Amino acid sequence: MRRIHVTLACLGVASACCISCVDTDALENKLTDLESKVEALEQEAVKINENAISAYKMINGGQLVMAVNAYENGTVYSLDLSDGSAINIYLSEEGEGITPVMGADADGNWVYSIDGGATFSQVEGGTAQTAPEFRVNSDYVWEMSTDGGESWKAVTDADGNKMIANTGGFSDSFFESVTYDEAAKTLTLGLATGQEVKIPVQSLSMAVSGYTAGMTVDGSLTLDVTFTDDVAEAIVMRCPEGWRVQITEEGKFIVTAPADGAAGTYEVEIWLQSEASETSAPHINKFKFEFSLE
Helix, strand or coil: CCCCCCCCCCCCCCCCCCCCCCCHHHHHHHHHHHHHHHHHHHHHHHHHHHHHHHHHHHHHHHCCCCEEEEEECCCCEEECCCCCCHHHHCCCCCCCCCCCCCEEECCCCEEEEECCCCCEEEEECCCCCCCEEEEECCCCCCEEEEECCCCEEEECCCCEEEEEECCCCCCCCCCCEEEEEEEECCCEEEECCCEEEEEEEECCEEEEEECCCCCCCCEEEEEEEEEEECCEEEEEEEEECCCCCEEECCEEEEECCCCCCCCCEEEEEEEEECCCCCCCCCCEEEEEEEEEEE
């Protein structure tokens, strides 16, 4: 908790000081409220920036979605992509706060809106390599950078008025809806521009018979493993030091722990890879497994 310290000095022996009482509790409450507002604005800027990158990848990246996970009552989605990366999507929420809406159009241009998605303007200076970024300055004005944060410019409306942020419950997002059709293996994203982006969801999956998270390895453990037909290769990307992990052509998942290993929980990471095609690199899906030593 930040505190304001007030120092009073009496000048001259005969000086008389009349000092009013300072309500430090009220000051601290104001500071706490200010810090909360700044933190909320910073978090909102993170969402806008992440949504911008996510939109660009979805529209222009040629990615497949490997896994879809919903959080916070379906307002946040985490997508694992076929290049091995992961992105977050934050959906629109109703509120009184003013936030920019940032994304990409069908031609791959960076666009933004300051009227809740009613109209969009193309970002000047944005490139595919450098995503535009938003932040809120000390005067609560939204600013945009198109050079990786080297310089910032205030976001203004058509009349040149600066766009002031507030924290009355944020609203607006480039993503309006997320629909996953499990049968068709398709993820549909509804965008504030009115577009719908359909992305195939590839399985690239593995099933390990008898596995439970944190199961104990007593020397060596052998489990049966099966893969979906689109898996071309299973790669052990990470295992604990001193451990040995094998996936055999006969469908065995063999985990061997060191004889002098310390008790605890250890993680193994397996990457599944598809065949490369003439138009795209191999797709990737990641799986993590936890094993214990007692």
